[in-house]
Amino acid sequence: MATKTIAGKTVQVNDEGFILNANDWVKEMAPEIAKEEGIAELTEAHWKIINFCRQKAQSLGGKSPTLREITNGTGISTKELFTLFPKGPAKKVAKVAGLGKPEGCV
């Protein structure tokens, strides 16, 4: 299994670079992963989404919630979500938050 050092901590990742164990993730890793995903800076709105997903994932077996769950749960619009995490928010949110890809189609 591949490993990766993020923010000074070595964690196991899968082929696509997702952190395998959600518990390995710490807040300090988010800005570094975000940069790799083309997000220069994490704003308050980004953190609102990350924190929501981290909390929600506890009941989803470490998987990120779907985009619709995120917009419904945070009050952030679809448009804004796609601006905050451009080009593939479903994957990017999960990656930055150290979670698995969302299961579910909406």
Next chain:
Amino acid sequence: MAEENRKVAFICSKGNLDMAYPALVMGWAALGNGIDVTIFFTFWGLDMINKARIDHLEIPPVANSSMKMNLMGIPGYIGIPQWMGALPGMTPFATALMNNKMKELGVPPVREYLQMLVDGGAKLYACKMSVDMMQLKKEDFVDGVIDIVTAGDFMDMTEGAQIIFI
């Protein structure tokens, strides 16, 4: 990462409720994964973007051999007799059942779902020939429909895209 973005294009040609969802579900999944999405609405598919029709898409039980009574909670795979499907009220009944199932699953209605795709960056176009045939105008369509274009235009704008016909 300098390579060109993956693109998919859907051609929606059906206006039945069950045939509205495939492009919405796959298009939404594509956008979530960073894939460019274009949707071309043609023939009955125009109902999906027609302001007067979008909230009233239906699913008729007639000639639908896959629709069984288990939709109504009757276990097994007992069919709905065709003559019964033709009775007045059966189409609205089947439609209400399907809409309820979708709601239970947390799937939004077609209008809201389509808006989500537009907000996520999907580009919607209406087919010129079908629009002319049905005597529709751009004003008849929901916001988010960019233009009425010909099949040739569609081919030009989807160069390099994977095309899915529904």
